Amino acid sequence: xxxxxxxxxxxxxxxxxxxxxxxxxxxxxxxxxxxxxxxxxxxxxxxxxxxxxxxxxxxxxxxxxxxxxxxxxxxxxxxxxxxxxxxxxxxxxxxxxxxxxxxxxxxxxxxxxxxxxxxxxxxxxxxxxxxxxxxxxxxxxxxxxxxxxxxxxxxxxxxxxxxxxxxxxxxxxxxxxxxxxxxxxxxxxxxxxxxxxxxxxxxxxxxxxxxxxxxxxxxxxxxxxxxxxxxxxxxxxxxxxxxxxxxxxxxxxxxxxxxxxxxxxxxxxxxxxxxxxxxxxxxxxx
Numbered sequence: 371x372x373x374x375x376x377x378x379x380x381x382x383x384x385x386x387x388x389x390x391x392x393x394x395x396x397x398x399x400x401x402x403x404x405x406x407x408x409x410x411x412x413x414x415x416x417x418x419x420x421x422x423x424x425x426x427x428x429x430x431x432x433x434x435x436x437x438x439x440x441x442x443x444x445x446x447x448x449x450x451x452x453x454x455x456x457x458x459x460x461x462x463x464x465x466x467x468x469x470x471x472x473x474x475x476x477x478x479x480x481x482x483x484x485x486x487x488x489x490x491x492x493x494x495x496x497x498x499x500x501x502x503x504x505x506x507x508x509x510x511x512x513x514x515x516x517x518x519x520x521x522x523x524x525x526x527x528x529x530x531x532x533x534x535x536x537x538x539x540x541x542x543x544x545x546x547x548x549x550x551x552x553x554x555x556x557x558x559x560x561x562x563x564x565x566x567x568x569x570x571x572x573x574x575x576x577x578x579x580x581x582x583x584x585x586x587x588x589x590x591x592x593x594x595x596x597x598x599x600x601x602x603x604x605x606x607x608x609x610x611x612x613x614x615x616x617x618x619x620x621x622x623x624x625x626x627x628x629x630x631x632x633x634x635x636x637x638x639x640x641x642x643x644x645x646x647x648x649x650x651x652x653x654x655x656x
Contacts, residue, residue, distance in 0.1 A: 371390065371391075371426060371428050371429050371430060372390070372391055372430055372432035373388050373389065373390050373391075373396060373429050373430065373431060373432065374388070374389050374390075374431075374432060374433045374434070374435070374591045374592075374594050374595040375387070375388050375418070375431055375433070375434045375435070375448075375591060375594075375604075376388075376389070376434075376435050376436075376437070376459075376586075376587035376588055376589065376590040376591030376592075376593075376594070377411065377414065377434070377435070377436045377437070377438075377444050377448065377450075377587055377590070378436070378437045378438040378441075378456070378459065378584065378586035378587040378590065379403065379407050379410065379411060379436070379438040379439065379440035379441065379443070379444045380403060380438045380439050380440070380478055380479070380480070380481075381403060381405075381439055381440075381478075381479065381480040381481070382402065382403060382478060382479030382480055382557070383400055383401065383402055383403055383478070383479065383557060383583075384400075384401055384402075384403045384407070384410040384411065384413075384414055384438075385398070385399070385400050385438075385583070385584040385586065385587040386398065386399045386414040386417070386418055386584075386587060387581070387584050387587040387588045387591050388418060388421075388429075388591065389588070389591045389592065389595065391595075393466065393592060393595065395581060395588065396429070397418060397421045397422075398581060398584050398587070398588070399414060399417050399418070399584075400557075400583050400584055401413065401414070403440075407440040407443055407444070408443070408447065408614050408616070411443075411444050411447050411448065411610075412609075412610040412611075412614075413610075415448070415607055415609065415610040416607075416610050418607075419607040419610070431602060431604050432595075432599065432602055433451045433452070433594040433595060433597060433599050433602050433604075434448050434449065434450045434451055434452075434594060434602060434603070434604045435450060435451065435452040435453070435454060435459075435590035435591060435593055435594035436448065436450045436452070436453050436454075436590065437453070437454050437455065437456050437458075437459040437586045437587070437589070437590040438456060438586060439456075439481075441453050441454070441455075442631075442641075442643050443616065443631075443633065446633045446640055446641040446643075447605075447609060447614055447633070447635070448604060448605060448609065449602075449603040449604045449605035449606075449609075450594075450603065450604075451594050451597060451599055451602055451603050451604070452590065452593055452594045452597060454590050454593055456476075456483065456586050457483065457485055457492060457495050457497075458492070458589070458593070459585075459586040459587075459589035459590040459593065460474060460476055460483075460485060460555060460585050460586050460589055461474065461485055461487060461490075461492045461589065462589035462590070462592050462593055463581070463585040463586065463588040463589030463590075463592065464553050464555065464579065464585055464589070465487070465490045466588075466589075466592065467553075467579035467580060467581075468551055468553050468577055468579055469490065470551055471487055471490075471551050471552075471553050471577075472486070472487055472488070472549040472550060472551055472552070473485070473486060473487075473546075473548045473549055473550070473551075473552045473553070474486075474487070474552075474553050474555060475538070475543075475552065475553070475554045475555070475559075475568065475576075476554075476555040476556045476559075476585075477534075477538065477554075477555075477556045477557070477558035477559065477564070478556045478557055478558070479557060479558075481497060481498060482497070482498045482538060482542050482556070483495060483496065483497040483498070483542065484496050484542050484543050484546055484548075486546060486547070494546065496542050496543070496544075496546065497542070498538075498541055498542045527563055528563065528567075530563075531561070531563035531564050531566065531567040532567045532570070532571070534558075534564065534567070535564065535567035535568050535570075535571050536571065539571060539572075548572060548574075550574045550575065551575075551577055552568075552572065552574055552575070552576055552577065553576075553577045553578070553579060554568065554576045554577065554578050554582070555578075555579075555582050555583075555585045556582070556583065557583055559578050559582045559583070560582070560583060565578060605635075609635065612635050612636050613635070613636055613637070614633070614634070614635050615633070615634050616631060616632065616633050616634075617631075617632050617634075618630060618631050618632065618644070619632065621645055621649065621650065623647075623649055624647070626646055626647075628644055628645045628646055628647075629644055630642050630643070630644045630645050630650045630651075631643050631644045639655055640655050641655055642655075
């Protein structure tokens with residue numbers, strides 16, 4: 371039984387999704403990265419391996435795709451057949467559930483994005499990677515002062531939700547034509563207060579589809595399935611028990627002096643990336 375694995379490694383959370391030939395989700399997991407992406411990837415692989423052993427040992431991983439801020443690292447560790455950006459991955463996944471989607475609001479713990487689509491194709495997008503005002507981190511703001519002034523907890527929370535929605539729309543969504551159907555994704559989409567706040571400010575119904583917190587992983591799993599691979603580069607579950615290290619060095623080959631990331635598995639260099647010219651990343655490490 372062939373199955374396709376999508377992995378989305380972000381700064382706050384790591385997501386795994388396994389789909390079958392009919393694009394049905396067989397397995398999905400969502401857990402905190404905790405600033406240790408290598409350990410998070412190993413943990414996800416262990417969980418998936420355990421699931422396969424318990425439920426269907428005949429499942430064969432026929433392709434792997436990675437996305438998220440640590441997609442290159444994840445791709446090197448697991449042996450990805452496809453490495454895709456978050457915009458493409460999220461768009462691919464969401465169209466499966468809401469084919470006529472026009473706007474995607476995605477808010478994670480440390481970044482947020484907006485994706486504009488026409489007939490299932492991305493026509494525009496914007497991302498916020500710098501300011502926490504339009505991300506989930508805003509919801510962790512200090513509320514002690516307001517509490518000491520006697521404000522009700524529910525009023526403070528409502529204010530935070532309204533503030534985050536307003537900051538998102540005036541920042542990430544600035545200049546974008548936000549048309550329905552509007553889909554809300556990411557960890558923050560689980561917050562019913564945030565759903566309410568966006569509906570209140572946009573005057574539109576907000577759709578939260580299935581697998582809303584793991585949509586990037588789902589989308590990249592669909593993308594790698596479409597490649598119709600004859601053979602996958604997947605390293606196998608045993609990689610979760612291997613020693614994996616990442617270091618960096620500064621290339622002196624030209625004035626750019628790129629910082630090159632070097633990954634090793636069991637002491638052997640398996641990949642380098644981060645150089646602009648390909649001097650290190652294009653080498654064959656097999």
